[in-house]
Amino acid sequence: DGGITQSPKYLFRKEGQNVTLSCEQNLNHDAMYWYRQDPGQGLRLIYYSQIVNDFQKGDIAEGYSVSREKKESFPLTVTSAQKNPTAFYLCASSYQPEKLFFGSGTQLSVL
Amino acid sequence: QKEVEQDPGPLSVPEGAIVSLNCTYSNSAFQYFMWYRQYSRKGPELLMYTYSSGNKEDGRFTAQVDKSSKYISLFIRDSQPSDSATYLCASGAGSYQLTFGKGTKLSVIP
Numbered sequence: 762d763g764g765i766t767q768s769p770k771y772l773f774r775k776e777g778q779n780v781t782l783s784c785e786q787n788l789n790h791d792a793m794y795w796y797r798q799d800p801g802q803g804l805r806l807i808y809y810s811q812i813v814n815d816f817q818k819g820d821i822a823e824g825y826s827v828s829r830e831k832k833e834s835f836p837l838t839v840t841s842a843q844k845n846p847t848a849f850y851l852c853a854s855s856y857q858p859e860k861l862f863f864g865s866g867t868q869l870s871v872l
Numbered sequence: 873q874k875e876v877e878q879d880p881g882p883l884s885v886p887e888g889a890i891v892s893l894n895c896t897y898s899n900s901a902f903q904y905f906m907w908y909r910q911y912s913r914k915g916p917e918l919l920m921y922t923y924s925s926g927n928k929e930d931g932r933f934t935a936q937v938d939k940s941s942k943y944i945s946l947f948i949r950d951s952q953p954s955d956s957a958t959y960l961c962a963s964g965a966g967s968y969q970l971t972f973g974k975g976t977k978l979s980v981i982p
Contacts, residue, residue, distance in 0.1 A: 863915030
């Protein structure tokens, strides 16, 4: 089955710790994205990548980092610099910028 | 001013009702208009995609765009309990950065 796989489904972070969220796609899409969703809020773009080895900051990139070494993978690291990391994180990919295919999300919480 | 405004609801309707969901946008550069459906704790899925003003129909769903008034609508006919979800409108100007509304939570009561 083609799709986007995010893992883990739930993740807990201790203060001062970096954590990495995984995102893998087998849709052969060039573009991949990371969004953050807070309760009652719309999706906010953290980072996006149009092609391998290239990525751009979105609206709320501070405290996050990404890499795009393979077409299929776009991991997101939430660093200790992100002081309010509790949120639902969504990874997406697309062949056309307006038609996003989303994963099932990772809920990150702070211990 | 947020570029896409959407009433968060919640909206509760009886099964079989016609549902109207609405958004307004402020950026005249927006050319693409989308509706995504998101079930609780799941990723959104693309429901409707339109490029120009006018109506687009897909089964029980109709998306309507009025660029002159910067108004986006989604109509659901013969609503079903399985339509209960949060509906997100989104707009884009042809770049990789879409702007999403906050979402409207819909409940269809059997």
